[in-house]
Amino acid sequence: MKKLYGVIGSPIAHSMSPHIHNDAFKQMDYNAHYHAFHIEPDELEDAVKGMKALGVSGFNVTIPHKEAIIPLLDEVDEAARRIGAVNTVVNRDGVLIGYNTDGKGYVEALKEVTMLKNKRVLIIGAGGAARAIFYTLAKEGNIQIDLYNRTASKAVELIQEFSLNHLAKGISSKEAVNTMKDYDVVVQTTSVGMFPYTEESPFPLINIKEGAVFSDIIYNPIETRLLRDAKALGAVTQNGVSMFAYQAAFAFEHWTGQLPDTDRMKNIVKVQLGGISC
Ligand code: ATR
Helix, strand or coil, X not given: CCEEEEEEECCCCCCCHHHHHHHHHHHCCCCEEEEEEECCHXXXXXXXXXXXXXXXXXXXXXXXXXXXXXXXXXXXCHHHHHHCCCCEEEEECCEEEEECCHHHHHHHHHHCCCCCCCCEEEEECCCHHHHHHHHHHHHHCCCEEEEECXXXXXXXXXXXXXXXXXXXXXXXXXXXXXHHHHCCEEEECCCCCCCCCCCCCCCCCCCCCCCCEEEECCCCCCCCHHHHHXXXXXXXXXXXXXXXXXXXXXXXXHHHCCCCCHHHHHHHHHHHCCCCCC
């Protein structure tokens, strides 16, 4: 019998997930279909019960439900619980188990462009995406991570909460600008620079480290202002396409036990974004 998978969120009409997962199911000869469900916050509880009652095999969870779904699930794995967000649910014989593949997906994507051991990393932002990335990067060990956030207190809170890396520190935008040349890797996790505010950047770049890697979770536009400025100063840059593909690939692995072709997933995302090369 065909299995059913999906994604719940709002807005959801333009989700790229159905394209990449349905293609992966086809590629792997897996008899399943993936559907996007528009669910508003006041419908979330019913939606989760409905998924269970209908025997949906698994689903992704996106904005605005990643945190709110946690108490509605039967089990939540440790990383998702610590991060405080679930983006993937597996229905194991009627038991709904929540996972977070955003952090793991991001770090896997980052490893495509840089080694992480003994590197100095600056994370920009302290919201949900930063939590997932900070937690996962800190667990890698041997990485010095600093955090810059517009609201400094949130960066400090995040560092205190995870405290996996006692060297982590919060820095101001002025410090970020002045010490940018010390960072091997800069990870941008906020919505600053996202369409339609494509000329915005968290801070101006004056001086960066030679060979530095700048990575932005944004994929619309394909090259943010920050990445453009960093590239002009000689940085290696990475947009959010790889991360998106890897979080999907790891969700797919939770559901099927198999890792799909991530290059294929990236290409589908690029086509969906309008065929811009990235
Ligand atoms: P997400 O789950 O996508 O990370 P979020 O939890 O709402 O979203 O977090 C948004 C992040 O983007 C925060 O770090 C936020 O900074 P504040 O903590 O100061 O609010 C950051 N952010 C959003 N808009 C911003 C802006 N215009 N300038 C600087 N930072 C911004």
